[in-house]
Amino acid sequence: MIRVAPSELELLTLARAIVGLGQYAPVEDLLRNRHAVPAKFSPGAMQVLRDTLAKGSVMALARCGGWRQQLTVRDGQARTGRLWERHAPPLLRFSPLTFHVLKWLLEQPLTKHGAMPLEVDGTPTLADELILFLCCRLVAGTPCAPTLGAQHLFRRSALCWLGFPEQFGTHRPEFDATAFAPLLADGAWLLEALRLELVLRWRGLEESKRHIASPEDALALGTAQEAVLAAFLDAVDGAGRRDLAGFLLEAARPLLEQPATRWVEGLSSSATLSSRATAARAAAAFLRALGRLSRWDAEHRAVRFFDDDYDAAQHLLSEWNAFGEAGFRRAEDHARQLATALTSASGASATPPPSSAGSAS
Missing domain, CATH: 1.20.58 (Methane Monooxygenase Hydroxylase; Chain G, domain 1)
Incomplete structure (x- = not known):
């Protein structure tokens, strides 16, 4: 059995709620209040987090639409079936950006004035984009949504805008069609899965x-x-x-x-x-x-x-x-x-x- 610290357990609980398409209420306290998060996870906790993200994301893709029989037209050819019948298994590679997002969600009280901005470097992978999308899904319609929508990382995500344009308040998307290019690569499997x-x-x-x-x-x-x-x-x-x-x-x-x-x-x-x-x-x-x-x-x-x-x-x-x-x-x-x-x-x-x-x- 892998033992984790209480602060590590809080982040793991939040990660499960995000990729498990859970409800907001059970993790409301984690998002509304400030929580201490260790700068570095123990090896055991990191192993559990990787496992949670990997398995949970696959399940989320299936539940968000990948399970449905669907007709797609790619390269002029029609393909019918469930997501895993139309595509080879996609590579889900989570960068450190995902961990920083989860850490920020716990450290900052999203419903209170004075929450520090989310500052991360790097370009999100498709797996990271899925996590950002699922974060928006978790807080949609809650008091936490405006704070999430105010963060530059979320505002530059074409996928988050496509799914949750209402979360960004008076902000307007600052991108054009080229922002969707990464989502259209590799057969656009992520967009197909989220239909x-x-x-x-x-x-x-x-x-x-x-x-x-x-x-x-x-x-x-x-x-x-x-x-x-x-x-x-x-x-x-x-x-x-x-x-x-x-x-x-x-x-x-x-x-x-x-x-x-x-x-x-x-x-x-x-x-x-x-x-x-x-x-x-x-x-x-x-x-x-x-x-x-x-x-x-x-x-x-x-x-x-x-x-x-x-x-x-x-x-x-x-x-x-x-x-x-x-x-x-x-x-x-x-x-x-x-x-x-x-x-x-x-x-x-x-x-x-x-x-x-x-x-x-």
């Missing part, structure tokens, strides 16, 4: 907009979403991996059964008409991004049988058929309604757009 998690994150984020009262908050979120999705879609298009954008359609399908006014029904009626109109347009950032996928869908339909990319286009048409042209039209209608909305949902018509024949539901 289900991204579906749930973006669907939940859109549903949460109805509870936003401040036009400024709605504008900040919409602005961040627009910038992140623009960079992401540029990246996957340039890499020939349009299939990776499919999580947006999967997230959107049930949302489009709701009236457009639902996106902004929580906006404060005491805000100015101009600020509410600006917020309503910002709330449609996600819906406007679907317009680009609609154009891609039209391009795929125009590919002829004897064209080189015919097979890839047909696979994408098949994969996106559940959303369908009707879904794209409905998303466009919703975005148009929000762009022209001048009042909050309480003063606007709650009549949904007419249902179109198709398979958007």
Whole structure:
């Protein structure tokens, strides 16, 4: 049996919560208060940490979507199966950066004024990026989230922005499509593995907009979403991996059964008409991004049988058929309604757009 010091056990407990997709409540005390962490772990504790990260990360990848049967189109070829059936086992190499992040999370009281900034050097590996993503997942919607979002290491992570744009407050992403290049390397296995998690994150984020009262908050979120999705879609298009954008359609399908006014029904009626109109347009950032996928869908339909990319286009048409042209039209209608909305949902018509024949539901 490996014995560890109490301070080492606290860090190991936090690591298990992060990679184990645990809940915030059991580790709330570890994150809200200051804890002493030894500068150097004992060999036994370090062995347990490595084992926890290695096994826990594999399990997290499976639970975040890797377990699902999924169609991907890579190098013009369709591949179907679970993550481990589509890819060789990826190399998960954790750099010292991961240990420094875990140590900082324990040492700094994330909900109190005066928390020291997280200062680390080096470029995160893909395994480190996964840990950063899972850290954001653990604290999402809690009082700890703003402190995490204020750290430069998290703000420069394209993956964290893609999964948690709301955690960064008024900060805006300071990157372009090239920031996604590491995530698209090696077959983009990490993005493929996180597809289900991204579906749930973006669907939940859109549903949460109805509870936003401040036009400024709605504008900040919409602005961040627009910038992140623009960079992401540029990246996957340039890499020939349009299939990776499919999580947006999967997230959107049930949302489009709701009236457009639902996106902004929580906006404060005491805000100015101009600020509410600006917020309503910002709330449609996600819906406007679907317009680009609609154009891609039209391009795929125009590919002829004897064209080189015919097979890839047909696979994408098949994969996106559940959303369908009707879904794209409905998303466009919703975005148009929000762009022209001048009042909050309480003063606007709650009549949904007419249902179109198709398979958007």
